[in-house]
Amino acid sequence: MSIESQSDTDKVTAGLAELVKQSMPKHVAIIMDGNGRWAQAQGKPRVVGHKAGVKTVRRAVSTARELGIGSLTLFAFSSENWRRPDKEVTLLMELFFTVLQREIKLLHKNGVRLNIIGDISRFSERLQKQIAAAMEKTADNDKLVLNVAANYGGRWDILQAAQALAKKVESGELSSNQLTEEGLSQHLCMQNQPEVDLMIRTGGDYRISNFVLWQAAYAELVFTDILWPDFDEHAFKQAIDTFASRQRRFGLTGTQIETLQAE
Ligand code: IPE
Ligand code: IPE
Ligand code: MG
Numbered sequence: 001m002s003i004e005s006q007s008d009t010d011k012v013t014a015g016l017a018e019l020v021k022q023s024m025p026k027h028v029a030i031i032m033d034g035n036g037r038w039a040q041a042q043g044k045p046r047v048v049g050h051k052a053g054v055k056t057v058r059r060a061v062s063t064a065r066e067l068g069i070g071s072l073t074l075f076a077f078s079s080e081n082w083r084r085p086d087k088e089v090t091l092l093m094e095l096f097f098t099v100l101q102r103e104i105k106l107l108h109k110n111g112v113r114l115n116i117i118g119d120i121s122r123f124s125e126r127l128q129k130q131i132a133a134a135m136e137k138t139a140d141n142d143k144l145v146l147n148v149a150a151n152y153g154g155r156w157d158i159l160q161a162a163q164a165l166a167k168k169v170e171s172g173e174l175s176s177n178q179l180t181e182e183g184l185s186q187h188l189c190m191q192n193q194p195e196v197d198l199m200i201r202t203g204g205d206y207r208i209s210n211f212v213l214w215q216a217a218y219a220e221l222v223f224t225d226i227l228w229p230d231f232d233e234h235a236f237k238q239a240i241d242t243f244a245s246r247q248r249r250f251g252l253t254g255t256q257i258e259t260l261q262a263e
Contacts, residue, residue, distance in 0.1 A: 017263070025197035032202060058097075070145065100131065112146050116150055153210045182194040
């Protein structure tokens with residue numbers, strides 16, 4: 001006799017049942033890795049790879065729009081990337097500035113809402129202003145939310161949320177025993193968007209590199225050897241197919257999942 005009964009399955013919330021049935025991710029996060037190696041393999045400077053990577057970003061945004069994915073989160077610069085040689089960091093900042101300036105009109109025309117996540121206070125004033133203007137211009141768009149993680153770290157994100165809660169405790173607005181996962185997640189970046197369903201990493205490594213840690217707690221992970229500049233529409237769709245073929249269980253048993261899917 002099965003130890004699972006209908007009433008066991010009834011314990012499942014409507015939200016979880018919906019997640020289990022979902023074959024298309026609502027939120028995709030990508031660690032865009034491999035630009036430097038792509039360029040070096042052709043005997044070119046690393047920056048050539050970063051520039052080629054920008055074209056791939058454009059392509060990924062249009063594929064995400066075409067597929068009806070609600071949120072696309074791209075890791076552009078991590079809190080650890082400051083450790084790179086000054087010259088590369090400067091080039092990346094310049095590239096970020098020029099790309100923002102160049103692409104914003106097209107993003108806006110295509111109904112994309114741009115949301116930069118990360119500690120931007122370390123960027124130049126010029127870049128911070130550019131970011132604020134781009135976010136403001138596209139704030140009402142609703143075809144796709146494009147989160148670009150710049151000077152972002154998953155630990156930083158959790159820390160800044162904890163600090164916001166600590167302030168509320170200090171002011172007496174909350175007591176420490178009222179802190180909840182839900183409450184903390186409301187102070188994280190992308191708090192109004194679905195959690196990450198699918199995390200893709202290009203470039204052949206198998207790690208998360210301090211990207212969205214909390215929001216990807218139950219994400220499906222897809223790793224590919226393809227270097228970011230070569231990640232085309234076909235590769236993106238293949239990752240989505242892999243996602244659709246996985247059984248996401250969220251702590252339930254496989255039998256419970258099958259029951260939910262059959263409902
Ligand atoms: C990812 O490509 C882009 C950034 C981190 C800015 P890399 O620059 O890390 O490329 P590889 O991993 O050295 O090939
Ligand atoms: C992760 O790539 C960060 C971005 C893609 C922006 P890295 O190349 O910095 O990751 P590690 O250092 O190899 O883990
Ligand atoms: Mg890398």
